[in-house]
């Protein structure tokens with residue numbers, strides 16, 4: 001019974017998501033996008049995520065553009081086992097602002113779209129489960145670990161809700177303390 005209710009809800013969610021037409025930031029500029037970002041907002045559509053919502057911290061990442069137009073991303077995540085470093089490789093696609101990567105966790109190619117950024121302050125990023133379909137995550141990145149201005153948070157929440165994310169899946173976590181450990185990134 002419970003499974004049935006969940007699957008009906010998922011079907012509705014997927015239909016809403018597939019219909020949404022999301023375009024990347026106009027005239028996306030990878031060089032201006034490079035550098036340090038903090039993931040200060042997160043919306044995740046997996047019900048398994050909700051019990052962990054209070055443990056999530058704002059991770060730091062560094063975007064390094066390659067001459068090929070691909071991107072390396074280094075992220076520092078605070079886990080129960082300490083602060084761990086993760087490396088990701090995002091391949092460019094023929095749409096500027098959209099990248100493809102292979103998720104080792106889910107064993108499939110996903111795509112990532114930089115939906116909106118002003119480069120100096122914030123970036124709204126959408127991660128898809130399957131290329132062009134089934135959004136699984138919306139993230140809000142900021143150049144500083146401090147909570148962003150209210151209108152930026154509102155923009156993030158409105159966008160996540162418009163993509164069908166339930167309100168309780170939308171978080172603005174506090175900064176991770178000493179992750180990366182101070183001094184370790186230079």
Ligand SMILES: *[C@@H]1O[C@H](CO)[C@@H](O)[C@H](O)[C@H]1NC(C)=O
Pocket residue numbers: 064066072087089
């Ligand atoms: C990008 O990442 C790859 C593998 O993760 C690494 O070998 C390479 O040195 C990195 N390049 C830069 C410029 O960081």
Ligand SMILES: *[C@@H]1O[C@H](CO)[C@@H](O)[C@H](O)[C@H]1NC(C)=O
Pocket residue numbers: 091100101102109110
């Ligand atoms: C990224 O590009 C490399 C070669 O440049 C390729 O081997 C790899 O499969 C690509 N990954 C994705 C997810 O497209």
Ligand SMILES: *[C@@H]1O[C@H](CO)[C@@H](O)[C@H](O)[C@H]1NC(C)=O
Pocket residue numbers: 118119120121122
């Ligand atoms: C980005 O947004 C912030 C806050 O609204 C503003 O101060 C800054 O000038 C903007 N940057 C650009 C390049 O528009």
